[in-house]
Amino acid sequence: xxxxxxxxSVKLRKFKPADLPRVYQVLRSAYGHQQWxxxxxxxxxxxxxxxxxxxxxxxxxxxxxRLKEADALTPEAMRPMTRAKLAAxxxxxxxxxxxxxxxxxxxxxxxxxxxxEIRLMSKERGSVLRRKLLEVKGIGPETAxxxxxxxxxxxxxxxxxxxxxIFSRHGLVPNMDSYAAWQTLFQxxxxxxxxxxxxxxxxxxxxxKRHCRASRTLCETCPLYTPSF
DNA sequence: GACCAGGCACATC
DNA sequence: GATGTGCATGGT
Numbered sequence: 001x002x003x004x005x006x007x008x009s010v011k012l013r014k015f016k017p018a019d020l021p022r023v024y025q026v027l028r029s030a031y032g033h034q035q036w037x038x039x040x041x042x043x044x045x046x047x048x049x050x051x052x053x054x055x056x057x058x059x060x061x062x063x064x065x066r067l068k069e070a071d072a073l074t075p076e077a078m079r080p081m082t083r084a085k086l087a088a089x090x091x092x093x094x095x096x097x098x099x100x101x102x103x104x105x106x107x108x109x110x111x112x113x114x115x116x117e118i119r120l121m122s123k124e125r126g127s128v129l130r131r132k133l134l135e136v137k138g139i140g141p142e143t144a145x146x147x148x149x150x151x152x153x154x155x156x157x158x159x160x161x162x163x164x165x166i167f168s169r170h171g172l173v174p175n176m177d178s179y180a181a182w183q184t185l186f187q188x189x190x191x192x193x194x195x196x197x198x199x200x201x202x203x204x205x206x207x208x209k210r211h212c213r214a215s216r217t218l219c220e221t222c223p224l225y226t227p228s229f
Numbered sequence: 230g231a232c233c234a235g236g237c238a239c240a241t242c
Numbered sequence: 243g244a245t246g247t248g249c250a251t252g253g254t
Contacts, residue, residue, distance in 0.1 A: 094251040
């Protein structure tokens, strides 16, 4: 039988939750600290978290660049903008009308609760901030956790499509399990640390982009495959 | 030209 | 509670 895909001669390693700290160490040794999230300010991180919903990061970067060019990448500048103007600037990230509304919804919340100041938002207890973020229309669990971890510095593990893809492939959890189930598993297995959750998630994204795109098979050199693991 | 990408809300059963 | 659908652009 003919196949265009390269054969994989190494064995796929199956992980248990207790392996996760070691998985992080292996990735960190292989690739170094990732210095994440790509964003110059916490507010840029928040905007990026909304714009990347079901969207390739490359297209998000274009939208962020346009916002920056327009000096609109601060809460003060973005808040008075019309929905139409904002949507036009973020067009390249896709779903621009939906995402313009979501950014507006976040801004309304951000000013109502925290006067538009990251410093005040970061003082909020993590569990309380998470509950409040999830009440904002357009902020779901992944976006909320990205904001919590990367903008507010709270130890919440971000479960994204890459995390599910890689670790379900490695037999950790069935891919269809809920977001909460995945997060409970990771947070139970990995010590609660803002710094570790930050870089572990970054390592997962890095790994996925190198090796685990749905349509690619480059797994021979992946550090999570035996015997390199 | 088809398929995919770091979700989410909403309708329906 | 589970499943399906709309939202939209740009790269491969």
